[in-house]
Amino acid sequence: MDNKKNIISESYSSYIKSPYSSLKQSTYFNIYDELFSKYKDQEITFIEIGVLDGGSLFMWKNFFGTKAKIIGIDLNPDAKKWEKEGFEIYIGDQSKEKFWDDFFNKVGKVDIVLDDGGHTYEQQIMTVECSIPFIKENGLIVVEDCHTSYMTRFGLKKLSFINYAKKLIDNVNYRFMLFNHRKTVENRIWSIRFFESIVAFNFNTYATSIKSEKTFNGNNQIKAKDFRYASYPEVIDKLDNLSSQRLIKNLLVLRPLIRLIRKIILASHILRKYINLKRYLKSKNIY
Numbered sequence: 001m002d003n004k005k006n007i008i009s010e011s012y013s014s015y016i017k018s019p020y021s022s023l024k025q026s027t028y029f030n031i032y033d034e035l036f037s038k039y040k041d042q043e044i045t046f047i048e049i050g051v052l053d054g055g056s057l058f059m060w061k062n063f064f065g066t067k068a069k070i071i072g073i074d075l076n077p078d079a080k081k082w083e084k085e086g087f088e089i090y091i092g093d094q095s096k097e098k099f100w101d102d103f104f105n106k107v108g109k110v111d112i113v114l115d116d117g118g119h120t121y122e123q124q125i126m127t128v129e130c131s132i133p134f135i136k137e138n139g140l141i142v143v144e145d146c147h148t149s150y151m152t153r154f155g156l157k158k159l160s161f162i163n164y165a166k167k168l169i170d171n172v173n174y175r176f177m178l179f180n181h182r183k184t185v186e187n188r189i190w191s192i193r194f195f196e197s198i199v200a201f202n203f204n205t206y207a208t209s210i211k212s213e214k215t216f217n218g219n220n221q222i223k224a225k226d227f228r229y230a231s232y233p234e235v236i237d238k239l240d241n242l243s244s245q246r247l248i249k250n251l252l253v254l255r256p257l258i259r260l261i262r263k264i265i266l267a268s269h270i271l272r273k274y275i276n277l278k279r280y281l282k283s284k285n286i287y
C-alpha cells in the first residue's frame, strides 16, 4: 500500500524516507512535530512500543538525528533482527509490571516513551503507570491510537484509557491549595495534553513540587473594584447590605431569614445560567 499524502510536517518527511514500512494516521505527524521537535539533535533516549515492520524505528532515527538512542519494544521475538541496524530491541509484554521492572533496570531513565503497541486499555494504562517513575525531567509519555477507548474489543469501557486519563486530569487539579487534602492528588504528572487519538503526559518534578498557595507581588495596589460577582442579581447586594446593618444583626430571627432568601435567589440565578449555557452548547452540538 502506498498512499503518500501532501502533509507538511518534519516527522512526515522522516516517515516517508524510512526504508521499511510503517503505518501511522495522517493526523499524527503534526502532533509529533509539536511534541517532539525540541528533542531533535539531542542525546535523548526514545522508546517506541510496537516495532512490527521496523519502519518507525528508522523514521525516529531520521527525525531525532544520530545522537538519539532509539529503543524498540515488541512482544514478537522477530523484532530482535533490527538490532543489526543499530537499534536496541527488548522483547516483552507491555502490560506486565515485571517486564517494565526488568526493562528500566537495564536501560535506566528515558526521555520519551511512545506507545504504539497493542492498544488495549490494560496495555496502555500499565505502560503509563510503569514508565512514570523512569521519565527524565521534561520528558514525555505519549500514547497513540486512544480512539480504541471508544471501540469494543480493547477492554471494559469503565477502565478505558481515556477514562483513566480523565481521572488523572482530576488528580492534577486536586493539587490546588484548597483540595490537596484529597488522597488522589497527582504529584507525578505536570501536564496532560489531549490531541485526536493521542494523549501526552509531561513531567517536571520541580514544577509539581511547588506548593499551591496565594502569592502577592506587593507592588503599587490600585484597589480596582472587583467585578467578579457583577452578574449576580442586584438584590443580592441589597440583602448583603441589609444583613450587615446593626439593627438587623441584633434581630436574631431576621438574619437567618435574609440568609435563606439570599441562598434561594442565588440558587435560581445559578440554575438560570446553567440552563442558558446548556442550551448554547446544545445549539453548537457540543453537549
Ligand SMILES: C[S@@+](CC[C@H](N)C(=O)[O-])C[C@H]1O[C@@H](n2cnc3c(N)ncnc32)[C@H](O)[C@@H]1O
Pocket: 021, 022, 023, 024, 048, 049, 050, 051, 052, 053, 054, 055, 056, 073, 074, 075, 076, 092, 093, 094, 095, 116, 117, 118, 119, 123
Ligand atoms: C501497530 S503495530 C506497531 C507499528 C509500528 N510502530 C509502526 O509505526 O510501523 C503494533 C505492534 O505492537 C506489538 N504488540 C502487541 N501487543 C503487545 C504487547 N502486549 N507488548 C508489546 N508489544 C505488543 C505487535 O507485535 C506489533 O508489532
